[in-house]
Amino acid sequence: MDLFAFVKPKNELETTADKQHNVPFVPEEMWVKCPKCNTLLLTTDMEENLHVCTHCHHHFRMSAKQRIDLLTDKSSFREQDKDLTSKNILSFPGYNEKLEKACKKANESVRCGTGTINGVLTELCVMDADFMMGSMGTVTGEKITRAFEYATENRLPVVICTVSGGARMQEGILSLMQMAKTSGAVKRHSDAGLLYITVLTDPTTGGVTASFAMEGDIILAEPNALVAFAGPRVIEQTMRQKLPKDFQTAEFVLQKGFIDAVVPRASLKPTIARLLKMHGYGED
């Protein structure tokens, strides 16, 4: 299912409103409005607080770069396969233009590489919502598969932070097949006795949920992240009924038994580091 249409940037509307009412006298990048509690926050305060609202603890989306900086020790990240870039392999109408636009915002839908997390060498893949809402195309699948193969060969644990609208429809069946390909690579890593931790961030949906996001030995999620296979809009259309409150939030999915823990952003790195050490990594 390709569902990234419903996950428009949350603060798009607010930004437009701000332009009209509040910000004729200050540079707009100085302020950011929390989409949850509507508090105006100083951008610098919000960023210093790990992109979390200082008032209501709403977790803003982070770019892959910001998340890599959050999780890895300073200057330890060595990026792999940075040159792999999406191509319009099916000559899908309008896809070239979409790719061109996306490339201005981010390198790819996922960045992979090795880095240390509190000193423990780890294979890390971080998806990027800035690139076509983290949708999974062939490059996404290929990079993640290579990451798992590298980790299996070098006996490294894998940590993936997911954010995705699902499989990328402009690559048709090829993007669907990435679900199988990545799952195969996860299985081999798992069969080699190695640890795989997933961190589900807002939103994690569709083909990514139905493949590597849900295949971790330990599955963590950020507070209030949307975690779904079919997105809320699709379900509302099918069911023609209102969805339960907090449906498909990380907390809801936790209560239903499909993830291990909801972890606030500030605790992510120490939590992952503890888990890695409990599995014997970083002892030599």
Add this chain to the structure above:
Amino acid sequence: MANSNTNPVNTNTAYEKVLAARDSNKLTAVDYIKYMFGDSFIELHGDRRFSDDKAIVAGLAMLYETPVTIIGIEKGRNTKERMERNFGQAHPEGYRKALRLMKQAEKFRRPVLCLVDTSGAFPGIGAEERGQGQAIAENLMEMMTLKTPVLTILIGEGGSGGALALAVADEVWMLENAVYSVISPEGCASILWKDSAKAPQAAAALKMTAQDLFGFGMIERIIRQPKADDQSMFESLKLLIMRTFEKNLALTDEELTEQRYARFRKIGTIDSELIP
């Protein structure tokens, strides 16, 4: 009931193929089971965790002298059946039933035949609450290393993850009027162009027909559309299935799972030549 006497749907364009794949008069999974395996089929029910999903019909049957496990997605052949079968849209318990029977097949190294015909996994509150994404993900992972031959035939619609969850196989075949896609052409058109009436253009762009997919090496074989009264067609299909199982039964577990991994590993490898 026999379904062969209606006018064939025109299948010149991609969207006509989509309509043919959805044609409510075409044969469904239970028809294929009946015409290929007759009385030898014993249906097995339930996922042992939650319930029995009637969108998935599964069991054991004899393929000549060889017992096989059959798992099909069943849309139903009339209104009453379609309601019962949830129009071939499985819930997580359906995928878990399928996986249970695949693991059972592995235990006895019994070949698995999957018959896929679904517009997609069911998008609903219960399905989400019971982990639709997790159920599909687990199937993908476990099927990749299942130590027994797996063959999947798409006999109608192959809708996204809900179809793939039964299609991580040694070989994937499609009927000549079957389609297989990451998203429905209507869904694609309404997301991209805000107009589901542009589904025909989306169908063409998605390259979702059996002929498209065979053209770039996504599937191993296209099967002629059988008719209910064409027993010789079913006999030759059985023979093809048997030959494929025999070939894969002769492999060691390692060879078999290595071959399956390689089949999917190469898809979308950058700069490969499988692109049309």
